[in-house]
Amino acid sequence: MLTNYFKIAWRNLTKNKGYTTINIGGLALGMAVTTIIGLWVEDELSYNDHFEQKDKVAQVWQSQTFNGNVGTGTAIPLPLAPALKESYGDYFEELMMASWTFDAYLKYGEKSISRPGNRMQPNAPKMLELQILKGEKDGLREINSIMLSLSTADALFGEEDPIGKVVKLSNEYDMMVTGVYKDIPVNNSFHNTDYIVPWDHYVANAEWIKNSLDNWGNNSFQLFVKISDNVTFEQVTKAIIDIKKNADEEIAQYDPKIFLLSMEDWYLRSRFEDGIQKGGRITYVWLFSIIGIFVLLLACINFMNLSTARSEKRSKEVGIRKSIGSQRGHLINQFLSESFLVVLFAFLVALGIVLLFLNGFNELSRKEINFPWDNPLFWTFSLLFVVVTALLAGSYPALYLSSFRPVDVLKGTHQTGKYSGLPRKILVVVQFTVSVAFIIGTVIVMQQINHAKNRPVGYDKEGLIQIPTFAQDFVGKTDLMRTEFINSGAVVEMATSSSPTTQIWSNRSGFTWEGKPDGFQEDLAWTEVSPEYAKTLNLRIVEGRDFSREFASDSLGVLINETAKRYLGMENPVGKFIIDDDDEDPDPPMKIIGVVQDIIAQSPYEPVKQGLYVYDREDNFSYYTLRLNPKQSAGQSIAVVERVFKEHFPDIPFEYDFVDENYGEKFASEERIGSLTGIFTALAILISCLGLFGLTSFVAEQRTKEIGVRKVLGATVFNVWNMLSKDFLKLVVISCFIAIPVAYYIMNGWLQAYPYRIILKWWIFGLAIVGAFGLTVLTVSFQAIRAARQNPVKSLRME
Template sequence: MIRTFFATLGRQLWRNRLFTLLNICGLSICICVAWIIFRMVIYENSFDKKVPDAQNIYQLIIRNKREDGNTGGFAAVSKPVLNTLLNDVSGAGLVVPMFYKQYNSVTIPGNNGTRKIEEKEDITQVTTLPAYFDMLNYKWLAGNKTTAFNHPDNVVLTEDKAKKYFPNLSPAAMVGKSLVYNDTLWRTVSGVVADLPYPNSFSGDNTEFMPVSREDLTDQDWESLNSSNLLFIKPAKQVDAKNILAQLNKINFQHNKESFEKYKYKNWYEALPLKEKHFAAQFGSQTRTADKKVLSDLMIVGGFLLLLACINYINLSTALLPKRAKEIGIRKTLGSSAKNLMVRFIAETFIVTTFAALLSFVLTFFAVKIFADFLPDGIFDYMNYPAMAGFMLLLILLISLLSGLYPAWISSRVDTVEVLKGKTEKVIGRNKITFRKSLIVFQFLIAQVFIIGAIIIGQQLQYMLHKDPGFNKEAVITFSIPYRLANKKEYKDKQFVLKNELLKNTEIKNVSLGDRPMEQMYVGNIYTYFNGKEEVNVQLQMKDVDTAFLHFYGITLLAGNNFKQTDTTTALVINEKAVHAFGFGSPREAIGKQLLVPGNGRSYPIVGVVKDFNQSGMRSDISPGVFVSDKERLRTFNIKLPDQPQHWEKAIRSVEKEWKRIYPEAPFTYTFYDETIGAFYKSEMRTQTLVRAATAMAILISCLGLFGLATLTAFQRTKEIGIRKVLGASILGIMRLLSKDFLVLVLISLMIAAPVGWWLMSKWLQDFVFRIDIKWWMFLFAGVMAVIIAAVTVSYQTIRAARANPVEALRTE
């Protein structure tokens, strides 16, 4: 019985294999998308779930409020907080510092010679306390947490890092081995721990652990905040974290009271629950975070695509009903009940959906390769098999019900007498076609919203990449002197030697030493101006540059002069924003005014004012800024290449040659500055790619649905077309007759999609200070695209129907 049931279902699917294939393809694409999104969601939500007693662990974060009422915050603590929590605050329980330090190289002494590892990215070390290993359940492969930090020069390695340093040794044999960081810092391996077997917001697999130094434990600088210094607490039993914070903030206020009053700001500490850390991007220092809003948006997009696929299945399935009318009529004559017919259709849908799910796994393999840059690292290493199996089964059942229920219900209402008379065109009435047309409108509504979004996102991205930032960034490469070399005596001031040698090179147009005009790193300080009545304190974004910098980047000097190169700072050049922030009436009025730097208590004159330029990308407004000149801090080279790109390679080779002569210990690595600026908009580029992919899928699925409706319409109007052709209608006229209804549907969907798309993209653009205006042609372009796509989709069926032999259409039944 069951065998016969599935055999007849298989024959039915094969007989209509074109429609079966279209349904499988449409569903498989959407199941693939849903599967990847589901894997992302469960992976991101799995972070820190397996940390023991995670609900009672908190990260301390800093909050601040300025005089103007603006508030902010980030993940950092001042180092004295550690000692305060250990000794002066009751109920703190476990106090776990994580002070990150970076090194450029590590040397591994050995009996067979010394091996040195130099990393392109810094080697990360975390200084902490034994309590760190009480908070996290590491498995010790060698050593133990009781003795691992007995000596201040000990180091504990994670398994991956240990294998990298000592590839041929067992964990036990590694204990006692020496490591030398940055050629001078000797450490002894005291333990090896297995990598944490679950996603977490703590140190990664390549991290190394050191005991907190005595200097860190006795530090008394309450004002210094560094995002490399993190601290976690696990309050003692029956102790509320708020009680610990109240004690800490009271001590913090006592130490910072003078600064709070003088500079009219205040800061305080709060506790961020560990369960929220992975989604707290603002406090995600040192570890990757996820955005809940992005995940929600992805789920919404996935849901819409699945809905489109279900609508597409409904359209294609009901399009086939007139062709299956006799089969349905005979089954009802032989005793099949409406319930049996509905079960049969839903079972058919289940089989199609199952095949689509199997195909989706193949598509997932290719999709993961294509969109690798958009997926979080480790997503496919995390396996939650019960959740994955449950999701796929639920997805198949849900799609089967949503897609199969309506066609099954329609099939159960077929009039057996009319069908057996041969009147198959009466299987579906006009009201059903109206319902199906509304589904087509909905499909193209979603597709056109995606098209509008893709157009506007693309235009905004092009605007950000090509808008004049206030400086000339073309044909520029940049590179920096490694920190470990800059601090060596033998390389002191070598950057100026290299600069002079490069200036002699006729293949290079210009050279400047200084921080890039626009970059992700932010260095700032509070400068004070006394206007005769009161002090005006302004946070200025600082850039260390040489005297060639302004000319090199074409930054316009509005008043005053460039400063002179000196060993230390003696003068300042500020931008227009700083002029307004200090209350100067004009750039010329600012010249000669003295600004006090609170950190060193010295005042410097303003000698020049430059035109505003963008320092932090198009999302942010231009900040008040200042140029200073201090030879000790000039470590970044800016090289202007020839105007002709064909000469760039030769010029870069000549730069590399000089670099290797002066800095033989370090490899020469450079970046084109326009690529550095492009990295500012990596998130927007990813969004653009994802929206384009979603647009392509929405259009494809909508076209499949439109194809099904065109097939149905051509079948139902066969005799009408035959009569029109006999009466002299042309093929072009028949095509126009059959196509116009579909084009009207597309235009209706555009009328609805335009305001929806405008509202959604207006909300998205609000995140950018510098943004485009939404123009009418964007909606027109989306509409034209949709019309062309719809016309191409229905053209096959309309041409086929228009060219059919009218004699065949007009045969008696």
């Protein structure tokens, strides 16, 4: 019986090739989109699955309140770890202090490379569940040891055995390689940890860290924990939440709250607003999951519409089969078999599409998704996917076609009824509602990105490069290198800074100034710069003057940005002082010598933070910032810069970044989301138009004789086009009325996550309406005009 079902199904499919092509093509596109989205979602949800016990690992976070505004982040003070171990040691199986991840120079023999890594305590290999390939698991127990990832070891040593070899770290410290571990997977929070240096080495060689051992106010470190089996994250958080507040009376004014954020939430749910967890990338997981479901639904709707529209073609078949004894259940099985066959072919085509475009999708989404050929779970889900899709696409046509009464069909008295086409119309409305909503959403996402991109950055980022200076070799050579670079003709100006231009690495409080309100809790971005910083960036001085080497007093000067002027409440700030309020180790008072234009150093979607630019008196810089000579090509200038750099730092690899490219990275996540959304929207529209094309073809075929009679009676091509098009255009109008409020509600909610955002304007929705109408007219017109231009003699000769 089953074999017979499939034989009949195959004959019907091959008999109606155009109908079959549209059905398989539409379903294949829908299933391909859903499969790719499914692989992307699985990759997102499997982030950090490298850890077998990720449900027990957490990072210590804290929230602090400044003037009623709650800020939340991962930075914690150094005394927190010993305090937790002493007072709540039973709650933790492991505690591990860590620095921030940053690049370091690694040198062996004549080979020198730069790699990102970390300073961690000796239990890091256990906490990170590293797969040790060579050497020891506890390779960080010696202060001058270092552990390397396999790719880093290969880059430095090639075929040599790295264990026991000495590597020069930052061109300053001799470190012995004690372990090589397998590269950490990309979808892992520690994937860019290519080397690990002992925490004790970090403390021993940095005076500021030693000074932070008892300082609860210096939030410059990270702390990772693994909780004991008998407690939960909530229980631990409840116990430790006020530990920092209780430890330091001065810090208590900021109401610090210490809590644990589970590893399962690091990637997907790490966004906080006013101290409350508000999601994160999980929003995009839900977004794309919904898109995938709707795209598949659109493809299934095509199948339903075309199957029910062709009901008259199959009515006699149903009547005959029922009259010779077929039960309704047999007919339902027959039509579901056809559906299953179509979906199976569509799935095979979809797999081909996925394989063809997976590399491009990976490049666009910055993923490393591999097709899971050897994953039985994938094929189980695929089979389930095919069956569910077949049932979803075929259930309504099967129930509808099998309901015909054989007597009426065979006597020719079967009437489809006044409302028989209503379900198809409803499905078309659903299709175009989804498509219009997708169009609106895509336009709004791109508008928001462009809105932030077009925001004035406050400086000239073109022709600006940054060179990292993470080694002692650079100390004391700033003036020499500035002179050398400028004399080379490749650079017109150079400055140093403690943070890159596109980031803020340090925030400080504990200052007082004239007119400071009682109880005011300041939070100021802090960047130490050389005197030429504003000149190098082409920063506009709006009040006062820039730093000058001609004034020795400028070493105690400070520039503030426009936001800081308002934040400090100073109407005429130039000449006033900002005083360090630290009684134990106060810095000299800083005199405000100028106000500079605001620059975007953090997220372009956030307000500019109040900031101080402090004269760097002690070479606390991390970057050279160079303004390239605009009179020659960037390539020429960089080649000269590299030559000059290598003359003075032959043992350090030359690396640089264009500031405009770094700034562009701030939009990368949103742009990827926008691009993917745009592609999926285009495919959704294509699927909808494909279904509309098939439906229009069938309607035109169904009304061939009517069109012939009308043409004989004098109807023009426009009259026929209008007759076939108006019903579909009415459905599009209804779709727009439904889609617009739905899209407005969803996208307005999405925009609320961005303080700097667009205002939704009518033309965005108007554009979507025009687009929907245009696509409908183009799709319908092709078949309508084709039908209208046919010779009526051919359609009426049998009458």
